[in-house]
Amino acid sequence: MLRGRALRGLIAACALTACRGAEAREQRITLRFWAMGAEGENVQVLVREFEQLHPNVDVRVQQIPWTAAHEKLLTAYVGNVTPDLAQLGNTWVPELQAVSAILPLDQYVAHSQVVKSSRVFPGIWETNIINDTIYAIPWYVDTRVLFYRKDILAAAGYDSMPQTWAGWRDAMLAIQKKAGTRQWAIFLPTNEWMQPVVLGLQNQSPLLRDGGRFGAFEEPAFRGAYEFYIKLFRDGLAPVAGNNDIANPYQEFARGTFAMWITGPWNIGEFRRRLPPEMQNSWATAPLPGPTGASSGVSNAGGSSLVVFKGSAHPKEAWELIEFLSRADIQRRFYHLTGDLPAQIDAWQDTSLAGDPYLAAFYTQLHRVRPTPKVPEWEFLTSKIIEVSERSIRGGLSTDRALTELDAMVLRILEKRRWILSRAAHAPGDTAVAVKLR
């Protein structure tokens, strides 16, 4: 009986392989896919499904730790051993595009039934467009919103989060008035660039000007945001503390050490897990307030996208995998596997996403996100923003001097970029570089 079944199976297997024939075996393709951290681990399940739909494709997912990913990608490019496709943090796209490591995807998108710009959050899609060309397809999204203690806000006389900067500041002042010693209205980690930059974006600052040739930090738009930011520390509404100074932010949040915290979607799960049960009804999320009301309350366009490398021998199959991972049903499954928020708007129809009150703020916020400047130097520039703002907060550097110094540093750092742009502009034969960078 058993032997009979095994034999039949064997025959069936032989027949199957035989009918696919030698030709199919010859065309067997291996796609190398680099994915980071938890995504790299969880995407394996979905990739197996893709392989069943495409029997001639083997996908080898290589899991790269986030901390090493940036170096590894560039090293792989220099060493000519890039994978076929990879996950990239959205802010890394300009860098890999500048070294022309990744493939422009306009042609693929134009013919795709699945990947459409209209089905992705617009600000997120915009992060991957450089010089009118799309280079990466948003995979999952990430932005910052306000996490706050409802009970503390209510005790200060507010039943919902104000939507303008002025109202927000008043609420913080009201909270601070009732706060005990070592309690603050908001926690803004001093060693992060995100908060001052997001406030700048809200105040309509381009951050860089003239096509990313110079810093625009001394201009009124960023100055206004920076002053608002620094004043929160000067007025004692935010503790002078970095991420390392607060050992357990969840515990401190539960204790009321701070009533608000600007942070990302990963903390929804952490709050549910780490805040004590009696605290679970006392916290909420809200889209960021803006200088002139809700519509100006933009946030950053974070998350990861998928790219195809120029060195890939199988760009068509790599694209098919990207399309597969962009399908609304697959994105939903990915959300359940990782907690990463889907980039495809359709995927949000899922009850667990649409019905989650904490995610509602993210859904609203994701329609109001704006990319940071798309220059390869951006990551390096952010380290300077942290440097300057920490000196303002901790060392009492004046806003004038801080922003002058910041623009001077940016001027030095972008010198190479200006040289390349101007050289390409003067030598028409060599426009390739300039076009890539603009």
Place this chain on the structure above:
Amino acid sequence: MTRTRAQIAAKTPEWRASRAGWLFIAPAIVLIGVFFFLPVGASLLLSITDFDLYAIANPANVRLVGTRNYTELLQNPTFWLALKNTFYFALIGGPLTVATSLGAALLLNAKVVRFKTLFRTIYFLPFVTTLVAVAIVWRYLYHPQYGFLNYALGAVGIHPVDWLGDPRWAMPAIILLAVWKNFGYNMLIFIAGLQAVPEDLYEAAALDGAGAVRQFWHVTLPNLAPTFFFVGVVTMIGYFQLFAEPYVMTTGGPLGATTSLVLFMYEEGFRWWRLGVAASIAFLLFLIILVWTAIQLRLERRLAA
């Protein structure tokens, strides 16, 4: 037929002898040339260019910038912080490691100690274990809430210290790890040195009425001097190149308190891809180590004289 000078010279025995000499050292010279002078020359060349991400995209994007990388480095506060941290680590950690090694060597060389081989192996073990694996264990030891170190300190009434999170304590924590990790190697060299001290010197000293302390100062130390200087020079050269410990334990933080020169160089080179700047840091570090070693060697000569 007249012979040329060279032909005549070729026949002389002197030339033949020197040719044999050259042949013998040729492999070493080629190796040093390829693996030392060539890279050093290349990095010196790299350090006067602005080689960066754009240059990776297109080699035509490299410019010669002369000494700009160097002058900008000297104005960069991070460079000075990294320099200060490196000296802090080397000047405290180096002597501490040598002293610990010597102490361990003296203990293991004492006649009363039993199971010498066993202890020697145990003390040497940290040196041969992988730093990354060890670092994970040490991170647990240093953990502010659950770490053994704070637990032990708490038992004697000392408040918990945030070892790796506090800018004041991060470097001492790294030094402690480095001493523990490296003293075993020096210890073996010291033991070898100690065993080479003639026994009759101690006997003579004992006959003259010298106690253990005076024997140590007047017999052991002078005889150990060559070993001492070797260990000192090698340790300091290694410690000036501090990298792996802060890279795995703190990634240079908190507030840059454990950013060493090599870590700074690594960040400039492989995080920001400013390879020109990174090469000039490498070159400055090379000069620092060169000067320091020259000072140490001169000190040795003076003490030996």
